[in-house]
Amino acid sequence: MSLAYITPSERFKKYLPKDYVELIDFGPFGKTQEEAGPGNMGQFKELMEEHPMCSGCWMAYYIRLIFAALPCPEETVTIGTAGCGRLAISQAAVPFIYGNYGDQNAMASGLTRAFRLRFPDKTKDVLTIAGDGGTMDIGFSMTMHSWIRGERFTTIMLDNEVYGNTGGQSSGMSPKGAVLKMAPMGKDFEKMPATDLAKAAGCVYIVRMSPTNIKQAAKVIRRAIFVAREVGPTFIHAYTSCNIEYSIPTEDVFADAIELGKGRFKFDEYMTDEAKIVIERVEGEEKVARKARKAAKVAAAEAVN
């Protein structure tokens, strides 16, 4: 919850396990996105590496991307709930709180408020990362009420369109007609209009997407966090297929994500005017800082020559 928490006490560094020493020396804490961000994943010590998810899990990839895209990982807290996602989220090197049966948005409401009272001079980011069951079925009332109250944090729904962790029951987010192990006759009802509900409930930045484009997906995550800091609730509805329950061969997972990105997960970004102002300002500042760093780098190289 601050850089001090990942700075080892002087004499204990040599007693820390390798994983932690690498996180301190080569991790993303206190670094820019160019130094340690989605653009160079695999070349720095990431916040989430090993995970117990199934082979070919698109959700695991997206969670990894979320952590790489965090603007300030040392000041971030994630909250999740029952489901596949929390297995990976909980072992990332970012504080994680486990919400019982879909109460992640209620917990996040309290936490963000408490942070603002306890650390008025600091910016703390709170993210709820939960599946479609946790966000739109079991946690529906708490999700909606947090949005209606205008709570300032980011909600990310990992939509795999099924209860993948419990054997393949249909969820509110399963498409109509989906035949699943525990819904052998096909789902009777339409998929819930999550982004429309978010809009009606007052979310100020909403994105529906299939995260196949790393750069775009990372940009969306960062935008949602920046807007949530200042304006109000933000919501990302991301397709993260369950290749086990939907029987997608591992090698076809990416193609499936591309396909759905053209269909019911077609990229759709909504923002209010206030959110737009924040995004333009922050991205403008980032651009200026990037240019300045580049210029300083060139100047340093010239000085050496």
Added chain:
Amino acid sequence: MTKIVEVGPAGYMPTSAPAMGVELAPEGSALLYGNTVTPEEAMRDAAIALLTRKNPTIFPGPQVLWDWKEDVAEKSAAILDLASEIPNCKIIPMPDYRPKYPKIDVKAEINPNHPNLTILDNRIEACIFVGVHCHYANLTLRMIRAGTNCYTVALCAYMGHEEAMASIRDLHASDIAKFKEIVIEERNKLGIKWETTLPPENPSLPKEDNSTLSPADYGEYRSLIMTKKGEHITDAE
């Protein structure tokens, strides 16, 4: 003295110390086997256990491993001084509390969710927990009492722990220094010869230079790493 909280294994789901009538020690006191005693008495028994039982180990927690507060440097120095006076003492850290998959490196770290793995693998029969947040220390100490024959010492900056065999409360660096002196005294009484030596470094520490890490270093897992623009990996799974 009746030993209420004894060295285990007490068996799966043992009765908790509070359920056996153990209360936290009042200020200025300590707990020894669930009984309120003076801090010196508890330290002396703990010192004898650390000197006579096999593979004494100190488990420093996040509160002393990370430089988050002014007094950490002083406390961590005192802990290392204490460790260097206990013959063949090891330091196995508990840097945080997140679960570890696919498995924990038992030689390198201890995790509050499955402390028995580290204790049993290293055959630790006496240990000190210091700087572990109280809620996790309670969980861990009870699990250790349930499943191992390890003597547990809790050095706590707050109110102490009922589940430990010896529990010192309101701990400051000066208390650790006092504990060290008692260890030296008891060591001399027992006639154990020992020269002040720091514990060995963490066995997992890297030998290679990771600043040059590239996707190629990931070997067969390379396909799990995102490709760069223009790069095409043909041998993906």
